[in-house]
Amino acid sequence: MTFDGFFTHSMVKELNDTLTSGKVMRVNQPYPAEMIMVVRAHRHNYSLLVSANPTYPRIQITNIPYQNPAVPSNFAMTMRKYLEGAIIESIEQISNDRIVKINFTNRDELGDNQKLVIYVEIMARHSNLSLVSEPSGKIIDTIKHVGSDQNRVRILLPGAPFVMPPKQERTDPYLPNQKYSDLVKQDQGDLNKLTRDLQQTYQGLAFDTAKELATELVNADNLPAAYEGFLNKFNNPDPVIYTNEKGQTKFAPFPFDGISDGKNQHFATLSEMLDAFYNQKVENDRTKELAGQVLKVVKNELKKDRRKVKKLHHQLEEAADADYYRIRGEILTTYMGKLKPGMTEIELPNFYDDNKPLKIKLSPELSASRNTQKYFTKYDKLKASVAYVNEQLKITQDEIDYFENILSQIDIASPADVQDIKVELQEQGYIKQRNRGKKKRKVRASKPEQFHTSDGTLVLVGKNNLQNDRLSFKTANKNEIWLHVKDMPGSHVVIRSTDPSEQTILEAAQLAAYFSKGRNSDHVPVDYLRVKQLHKPNGAKPGFVIFRGQTTINVTPQKLNH
Incomplete structure (x- = not known):
C-alpha cells in the first residue's frame, strides 16, 4: 500500500506512544527534502525522519545512518534555532488525511514559553514541512518554498500565514457514520465497484486499503462490527512486507488478504518496516539527488576536454605539414635572385622532387628575404608546437580519465560517497565553494565499504578518490595486498592480510572488478601487489597511483557479503 490516511493514522499512534514528552536534542538536514530530529524520550534517543521527497514522502523513526553536509542549510539553521531543546507535547493527524501536526x-530568547507547530504534508510532489508559530499562525520556514507563481491558493513562505490544503469533501472514517452500509447494499457485492465507491466516500483510502475494507465488508455477517474491527486494526498494527514471485514488494500495517501471496516479512514497528522497505530505494534516490550538481560539473568538464582534444589533434595535423613550409623556404633561399618586388607567385624547380615545377605563393608587399623568412618562421612555429601540443594532450587526456573515473564512482556511490566526491571537486577547483572568507571546515572522508571473504578475511573497498587515497596510503599496512582493475576506472581494494590465500585474492579481485567500470563484463583483468609498491606522484589528482611488479588475474565481477 501507499502512505495513505489510514497508514498515517497508525504511524501517528506509534510516534505519539514513543515520542510524546520527548526533548529535541539535535536537528539535521542531511538531504535537501528531508529533516531528522534526534528526540530524547523515555531514556532513549530516537531519530525522527520527516521527508518531503516527492517519491518517498513519509514520517517515521529511522535507524538508517546518514551523513550531514559540511555546511548546514539555512533551513537547518532555522530549525535548530527554534526546535533544539523543545518538548514534543503531542502528535496529531488532521482528520484522516495525510497531514501530521x-x-x-x-x-x-527572552525565556518566555512559545508554542510551535510542524505541519507535515505527505502528498507526493506537493509534500512539504512547515514550522509555524502559534497562536499567530505565521510560517517561520518551510523545507520547500512555494510562492504565488507556483500556487495561487497557498503561499508557503516565511512570514506568510499558514493555510491548510484545500479540504476534500469526504467523510472521516473514524467519525460515526453508516455510509459503508449503504454502499454495500448499493453495489450488491461487486468488489471492484465497492472499492472505488469507498475511495470516493472516505478520506485517506488508497486502493489497496479500500480493496481490503471492501473484501471484509462483502464477507461480513455484521457490517458495523466488520467496519469497526477494520478501523481498530490500524490502532494495533502488525507491520508486514510482501514480496511476490517477481521480487516486487509492498508494505502494509497488518496482513492484507488481497496481497497475501508470496513471501511475508513481519516487523515489530511500522518504522522498522519502512526502514527495510525504503532503505535501498531511498539510498539510490538520495544519491541521484545529491549527485545532480556533481554530474553536471563532470559532464561539462568532459565536454570541454573532449573538444580541446579534438582541437589539439587538429594542431598536430597542421604540425605534420611543417615540411611543406621548410621545403618552400629552402627553394626560395636557393633561387632568391629570381624573386622580384610585387610578385604574388613564382614557379621554381623542386629539387626535393626531381626538379618538378613548384608554385610558391608570395606576399607582394614583402621583400624576397622577408618572403623566405616567412616560410621558415611558420615551419619553426609548427615544429615547436608539437612538444607543447603533445604535453597538453597528455594533461587533457589525464583529466578525461579522471572525470570518467568520477562518473564510474557515482554509479556505485552512496549519499556519503557523493558528498566526498563533491568535496574533492571543490578542493580541485571544479566546484565553487561558498563562504570563501570563512575558515575552511575540514571534512573527513567517509569510511570505505567492508566485506569478508569466504575464510573471514576483511576486505576494504574505497568508493571515491578521497576514500581511495586514505585507504591506500593511511589505512593499509605496507605488506597488505592492494588490488585494482587493469587500465580502467575502479575502486582501490585492500585485503587486510599480509599472507592471504589464493581463494581470498580471487574473491577480492572479483570485488575489485565489481566496483569498477567493467562490472558488467564477464572477464575483467585485475592487478594485485603489496601496498608498499604503490607510489603517488607529486601533484597527482586524488585517487591516482603508479606501481610496478604487479600480478594480473582475470575474474568475473562479483559482490561479497558484508
Missing part, C-alpha cells in the same frame, strides 16, 4: 513547547 507535531506540537512543541519551547522558550524563546
Whole structure:
C-alpha cells in the first residue's frame, strides 16, 4: 500500500506512544527534502525522519545512518534555532488525511514559553514541512518554498500565514457514520465497484486499503462490527512486507488478504518496516539527488576536454605539414635572385622532387628575404608546437580519465560517497565553494565499504578518490595486498592480510572488478601487489597511483557479503 490516511493514522499512534514528552536534542538536514530530529524520550534517543521527497514522502523513526553536509542549510539553521531543546507535547493527524501536526513547547530568547507547530504534508510532489508559530499562525520556514507563481491558493513562505490544503469533501472514517452500509447494499457485492465507491466516500483510502475494507465488508455477517474491527486494526498494527514471485514488494500495517501471496516479512514497528522497505530505494534516490550538481560539473568538464582534444589533434595535423613550409623556404633561399618586388607567385624547380615545377605563393608587399623568412618562421612555429601540443594532450587526456573515473564512482556511490566526491571537486577547483572568507571546515572522508571473504578475511573497498587515497596510503599496512582493475576506472581494494590465500585474492579481485567500470563484463583483468609498491606522484589528482611488479588475474565481477 501507499502512505495513505489510514497508514498515517497508525504511524501517528506509534510516534505519539514513543515520542510524546520527548526533548529535541539535535536537528539535521542531511538531504535537501528531508529533516531528522534526534528526540530524547523515555531514556532513549530516537531519530525522527520527516521527508518531503516527492517519491518517498513519509514520517517515521529511522535507524538508517546518514551523513550531514559540511555546511548546514539555512533551513537547518532555522530549525535548530527554534526546535533544539523543545518538548514534543503531542502528535496529531488532521482528520484522516495525510497531514501530521507535531506540537512543541519551547522558550524563546527572552525565556518566555512559545508554542510551535510542524505541519507535515505527505502528498507526493506537493509534500512539504512547515514550522509555524502559534497562536499567530505565521510560517517561520518551510523545507520547500512555494510562492504565488507556483500556487495561487497557498503561499508557503516565511512570514506568510499558514493555510491548510484545500479540504476534500469526504467523510472521516473514524467519525460515526453508516455510509459503508449503504454502499454495500448499493453495489450488491461487486468488489471492484465497492472499492472505488469507498475511495470516493472516505478520506485517506488508497486502493489497496479500500480493496481490503471492501473484501471484509462483502464477507461480513455484521457490517458495523466488520467496519469497526477494520478501523481498530490500524490502532494495533502488525507491520508486514510482501514480496511476490517477481521480487516486487509492498508494505502494509497488518496482513492484507488481497496481497497475501508470496513471501511475508513481519516487523515489530511500522518504522522498522519502512526502514527495510525504503532503505535501498531511498539510498539510490538520495544519491541521484545529491549527485545532480556533481554530474553536471563532470559532464561539462568532459565536454570541454573532449573538444580541446579534438582541437589539439587538429594542431598536430597542421604540425605534420611543417615540411611543406621548410621545403618552400629552402627553394626560395636557393633561387632568391629570381624573386622580384610585387610578385604574388613564382614557379621554381623542386629539387626535393626531381626538379618538378613548384608554385610558391608570395606576399607582394614583402621583400624576397622577408618572403623566405616567412616560410621558415611558420615551419619553426609548427615544429615547436608539437612538444607543447603533445604535453597538453597528455594533461587533457589525464583529466578525461579522471572525470570518467568520477562518473564510474557515482554509479556505485552512496549519499556519503557523493558528498566526498563533491568535496574533492571543490578542493580541485571544479566546484565553487561558498563562504570563501570563512575558515575552511575540514571534512573527513567517509569510511570505505567492508566485506569478508569466504575464510573471514576483511576486505576494504574505497568508493571515491578521497576514500581511495586514505585507504591506500593511511589505512593499509605496507605488506597488505592492494588490488585494482587493469587500465580502467575502479575502486582501490585492500585485503587486510599480509599472507592471504589464493581463494581470498580471487574473491577480492572479483570485488575489485565489481566496483569498477567493467562490472558488467564477464572477464575483467585485475592487478594485485603489496601496498608498499604503490607510489603517488607529486601533484597527482586524488585517487591516482603508479606501481610496478604487479600480478594480473582475470575474474568475473562479483559482490561479497558484508
